[in-house]
Amino acid sequence: MSLPEITTRPAGVHVHPARAVVDLGAITDNVGVLRAAAPRAEVMAVVKADAYGHGLLPVARAALDGGATWLGVAQLAEALELRAGLDAGAGGPAAASDGAAAPAHPPILSWIFAPGAPLGRALEADIDLSASAPWAVAEIAAAARATGRTARVHLEVDTGMGRGGARPEAFNELVAAAAAAQAEGTVDVVGVWSHLACADEPENPATGRQVEVFTAALAQAERGGLRPRVRHLAASAGTLFHPATHFDLVRPGIAVYGLSPAPAVASSAALGLRPAMTLEARLVVVKAAPAGTPLSYGHTAVTTTDTHLGVVPLGYGDGIPRAASGLGPVTVAGRRYHVAGRVCMDQVILDLGPESTDVAVGDTAVLFGDGRDGTPTADDWAAVVGTINYEIVTRLGARVPRVHVPAGREDA
Ligand SMILES: Cc1ncc(COP(=O)(O)O)c(C=O)c1O
CATH class of the missing domain: 2.40.37.10 (Lyase, Ornithine Decarboxylase; Chain A, domain 1)
Structure with missing residues (x-):
């Protein structure tokens, strides 16, 4: 293969004897496959960990070109790098394959931070934040007051992963804290979300139970006066194997890169995906x-x-x-x-x-x-x-x- 126009990092590609060639057309096409799999939902391309090793900015642009309307990362530092790079126009062409312009300033959700994190910087960079507990809402609200910005927040409920998110019995407390901040004008609760633990095992009943717990949490949020516009639960396996998990937005990662979330269940090729x-x-x-x-x-x-x-x-x-x-x-x-x-x-x-x-x-x-x-x-x-x-x-x-x-x- 002769070298086409490229973007690369680090700079030494021409002297280094090894390389990872990333086919951005595959990224764009894979997002198309995911959109077709979840036709009523928006797609958040998950580009954490340097886009699963594929290169953050070029992959983010390619995913947007394919019709992803959101980007998701785990860490604040990733979100800041992503926003700065996209705003600077870095990472390659932004025109969608159908000629339409891909959004240059898409919403970005970042879901991990520790107490004392520089949340003001996140708000200034227009990053959506996740909150799992009242302390997180309090820190986000404080950053909103300090910067004069309204923070867009997604409340995370632990429906069965046992990782991030408020446990269902503690979710009311989180809803109350968020509703109070929203009444004060510091916070806009745009989302409620959770993460599936066993979606790569299509027969595993845990997924159905998580959908039930999630649906109950959505009702709790409503009763608490919140009207989240973006309810999201599914990653790649949920997107591809469990339509009942799609809600308003799906958050695929691995499938964007053309790899199956469950190769023993369905290969990349069987899913219409192309490893990038x-x-x-x-x-x-x-x-x-x-x-x-x-x-x-x-x-x-x-x-x-x-x-x-x-x-x-x-x-x-x-x-x-x-x-x-x-x-x-x-x-x-x-x-x-x-x-x-x-x-x-x-x-x-x-x-x-x-x-x-x-x-x-x-x-x-x-x-x-x-x-x-x-x-x-x-x-x-x-x-x-x-x-x-x-x-x-x-x-x-x-x-x-x-x-x-x-x-x-x-x-x-
Ligand atoms: C919260 C969250 N959403 C979505 C994803 C994307 O998952 P996958 O790569 O299985 O699609 C991840 C990745 O682990 C995640 O942590």
């Missing part, structure tokens, strides 16, 4: 080695035939799981290998076999991609190390340049 990220690197060493050559730290692998070795310049310093030692699948020139011996900090070794005389230093090794042409996928890596595709892409280190291919340039 391809992780690849150029071989920095190719050499012949005799049978019996021990490989990498600890000599946990030994060549069984006269062979060729290839060295891929990616390691656990880049987020390649060390647990993938001896296991991680990699393709070179369309042939599939796996990591031989231990994953090092910066490199892994492939045993290319005796026949691979056509593989040369500088050739491209693909660790994972969209699975077309037999390339491994993030799901394959997740399976061999016993984790989830979310972790494989999100843990990719900052050292690996992200190369963003604009929509329509996939074949460049």
Whole structure:
């Protein structure tokens, strides 16, 4: 692939031998699939953790181009970076694929902060905030008074995740605190929300129970005098598998990146999603080695035939799981290998076999991609190390340049 117009971070893509190529057209198309799956709801693209490792701003723009009308992050610092970048026009083109302009200043929800956080900065950046308890409402209201802005707040109720949110028996207290702040004019309660724990298991009755608890909380909010306009519960699995969880807004993350929230239930392809990220690197060493050559730290692998070795310049310093030692699948020139011996900090070794005389230093090794042409996928890596595709892409280190291919340039 020759390099099309790109945006990238860090700057060293042209000197670094590895890169994560992110197909922004896939992001845009995946948002379209999610909109079709939840036709009566708006879509908040969840772009926390540097857009699950894909690169915050280009992904946010691509998601907006695909029709997402909200963006969601976990941390305030992420929200501030996102707002500043979008306002500055950073991150690539903003025109939607149908020619309409994507919103340049979309609502952004940020859902985690600790006591004493600089909430005034969030309000000045027009960030919606979440509150799980009266102390959070009090801090948001204080920041609103200090900045002279009305804070847009989403009340979180814990319907069964046991994580953020007021427990149902404490939700009335949260509603009362928010209603008081709203009466004072410091707060506008725009949303009530929660998060599903088991939506990736379509038969699990926990989801139905969470919908019931959520519906009861919405009634509590109404009785408390609140009229939240944006009620939201579903992430990717809820969006794709549970229409009853859609309410006014869905908050997909992993599916935006083209990965299935439940590969054992439905693959990306079955869901109409396209994995956006391809992780690849150029071989920095190719050499012949005799049978019996021990490989990498600890000599946990030994060549069984006269062979060729290839060295891929990616390691656990880049987020390649060390647990993938001896296991991680990699393709070179369309042939599939796996990591031989231990994953090092910066490199892994492939045993290319005796026949691979056509593989040369500088050739491209693909660790994972969209699975077309037999390339491994993030799901394959997740399976061999016993984790989830979310972790494989999100843990990719900052050292690996992200190369963003604009929509329509996939074949460049
Ligand atoms: C509150 C919240 N909403 C939505 C998401 C997106 O989840 P998913 O990536 O499963 O779509 C997450 C991510 O974990 C989350 O924490």
